[in-house]
Amino acid sequence: MGVVQTSKKRALEFVIAEQLVEYGARPKLVALLTDISEGYAKKMVRDINGDGGGKRAKKDPAIWFSQAPVRLQHGDRFLMTYFKTEKSIRMAKRLMTAYTEYLYLTQRSNTKDRDPELGFNEAHDLLQLYNEGK
Numbered sequence: 711m712g713v714v715q716t717s718k719k720r721a722l723e724f725v726i727a728e729q730l731v732e733y734g735a736r737p738k739l740v741a742l743l744t745d746i747s748e749g750y751a752k753k754m755v756r757d758i759n760g761d762g763g764g765k766r767a768k769k770d771p772a773i774w775f776s777q778a779p780v781r782l783q784h785g786d787r788f789l790m791t792y793f794k795t796e797k798s799i800r801m802a803k804r805l806m807t808a809y810t811e812y813l814y815l816t817q818r819s820n821t822k823d824r825d826p827e828l829g830f831n832e833a834h835d836l837l838q839l840y841n842e843g844k
Contacts, residue, residue: 720745726744726800726803727744727751727754729802730743730744730802731751731759733809734831735830735834736755738751739830739831739834740754740755743802743805771836771839772844774832774835775832775836778827781828784826785828788808788828789840791815794811809830812826813826
C-alpha cells in the first residue's frame with residue numbers, strides 16, 4: 711500500500727510541476743513549490759516551453775516593483791486575490807488559484823491597464839517581499 715501511495719504522491723508532484731511551468735514558473739520556483747529537483751524542472755521547462763530556463767529572476771524585485779506605479783497597483787490586486795484563497799491548500803495550488811483570479815480581474819477591469827503587469831514569477835516575488843515586510 712505504501713508504494714502505491716508514494717507513486718500517487720510522486721505523480722501529483724509532476725502534475726503540479728507541469729502546471730507551474732505552464733504558468734511560466736522558473737525552474738527554481740518549480741523546485742521550491744514541489745518535490746521535483748531543479749535539474750528536472752529545467753528539463754520540464756525546456757520540454758514544455760522549448761527554452762532552457764524560463765524567465766530569469768529579478769536581481770532586486772523590490773526595485774523592479776517600485777520602478778512603475780502600475781506594477782504596485784497590479785501587485786495589490788494580486789495580493790488581494792491571494793489572501794482571499796483558502797489557506798489550507800498547498801502553496802503551489804494557492805498561487806495558481808490567486809494568479810488565475812488576478813488575470814481574470816485584470817482583463818475585466820474598467821481601467822486602461824487590462825494587460826497583466828505581473829508574470830507568475832513576479833507574483834511569487836511579490837508574495838515573498840510581502841512576507842518579509844518589504
